[in-house]
Amino acid sequence: MTEVQKPGTDPKPGEPGSVPASSDREPLLAVRHLRVEFNTRRGTLTAIDDVSFTIAPGEVLGVVGESGAGKSITGTAVIGLLEPPGRIAGGEILLEGRRIDNLPFEQMRKIRGRHIGAIFQDPLTSLNPLYTIGRQIVETIRTHLPMTETQARARAIELLQEVGIPAPERRIDNFPHQFSGGMRQRVVIALALCANPRLIIADEPTTALDVSVQAQIITLLKRLCREHGTAVMLITHDMGVIAETSDRVAVMYAGRIAEIGPVQEVIHNPQHPYTMGLMGSIPSIGASAEHLPQIEGSMPRLNAIPRGCAFNPRCPRVFDRCRVERPSLMPADKSLAACWLHAPEMAAPGAKSDWAEGAVHG
């Protein structure tokens, strides 16, 4: 990238840097310039604004951000479960090279479950309390795979065994309320795995669980993905969970991706001032700082996203350009960051040290 992208001009797909490439492999999921809008009485709110990322087969992409950053909406858009007034207003979503964002509801229904599985935060609301878990799993299997009742039941027991439910042949006839929170989440994972999907969207899968159970579920998810080669889009607000599970991580802020890169890099060498602030504000055991570094203020509401970079009013390193022009993702060390500090002309040798004062060259 030799020239800085002007705001509003979309980079052409396929151009280097336009879609963050995860690896050389053909991406399993490619989201390009996704835009999600909500029509409300007080005007249109843009919840997701020009978000692009890819997920390679077998890869775990963590999506992290604070509440209202748009991480869950991104997940819901991918599985086609956006509810009105939310709608995809632009961009495209490709699963194995095939567009899925404009499919009719019935066709999307076949993809959901068969090709994309979903795990939601609250395991109690994702299961129907009136049916035994066996019936729910068997129904899901038979919807997607050509199996008889007996075969499907055998597979259901196998799945329950795999997700670590003791005595699955007895437990299969239990109702959801007879399971504890952690066990229920295991059942939900079994449901998501039913048809052996290539991609799982996991939206805060461990947030409702206690730490000890959370650790068990993380270990389980990691093992299953490794064994099945399933790719995961893991949406969470917990950087610790991301660090434990993900290969790459996308940090979202106010409906945009602020930074995306390998998990090691983003955690140990954050490039976007927001990521730096976010990492700093997480308390850690053993650190004896009297004060936690804090980001002043809070995330803007959707109807008041500032001009230029959405983070500029809170950014300690803000300079004039940030208030006017919106940065796209640009290479920053080993990651991509949407921050003018990494504009090519800023990255000239020696320029790094005087970022703060807004010394823009060129």
Add this chain to the structure above:
Amino acid sequence: MVEAAVRPPPRPSPKGEGDHIKNGEQVPLIEVRELVKDFDVSRPWLNRVIEGAPRQLLRAVDGVSFAIQRGETLSLVGESGCGKSTVARLICGLYEPTGGSVVFDGVDLGKVTSRSEMLQLRRRFQMIFQDPYASLNPRWRVRDIIAEPMRSLGLVKAAGLCDKRVAELLTSVGLSPQDMDKYPHEFSGGQRQRISIARALSSNPEFLVCDEPTSALDVSVQAQILNLMKDLQREHGLTYLFISHNLAVVSHISTRVGVMYLGRIVEIADTNTLFERPLHPYTQMLQSAIPDITMSGKPRVPVAGEVPNPLDPPGGCTFNPRCPYAKDKCRVERPPLAPFDGASVACHGIHDGWIPIRTAAHA
């Protein structure tokens, strides 16, 4: 008189000069002795009569004792259902204890009979709740929310003085005095929690019970609230009881930490001691269960099982079914919370020496 009305309580300086020292020993600000709380979870009366089902009691808090010194922050950590919030509510008088006592500044709260005396004591401790969306009345203006404790305790009579005090409080928690005319829905979660803190501070208390005050907040906002709480503690000489399930938050804010499991304290020690040398197997397990954000690649203690049903807790040490070191003694005899090398721990294995003592290596 005007001064006294604006700053209601003429209270002793936080770092006491003699008035809380008895026989050369410092009297803790709050002391909890063998606190027990049972909840009646029986079936309805008719069912019991027809089905002959027995009365069923759930022991949420089972003999908890601790003391908090002035200016200290004691945290209680544990997983959901361990009784930490019940302890907080018992101390604040939101629940009546089934057994045991809460002693505040030398006065047993259970033995106070006169209403005026109780009001005098009540003024000195306040509570901050977890959910800032549920703990503020949506129909009240911020002014009324914050002034409520002052009004109900009869600390401030004149409306003008009340506003002055509210403005002062809003400024001290990082909001603007103009905010007092707004309603709670006009604020974000972090700002609402600031309002809760201002409300708690309005009667100028010495002791704050904070029940998961940052659990509903995002990390960057959590950092703001934790910093604010630390600043206020220093300025006003506050004492905190901090309830949380997040060990990292606890390690940041507390001077001492108590770990609870199924209604009992299994280990209590100074923060540094507890995190550097966790003794009880449950404490060790909790620590290793936290996702490792530094990605140091340290091995985890495998975690097995879940918290058992509190209606039917295991005999002996309640942790025994999940404990990798459990022996026969643990299944029969309940271990007492006893001092061990700078900490207190309720574990046979530690006291009898069959559990190796490991120090956690934090970089």
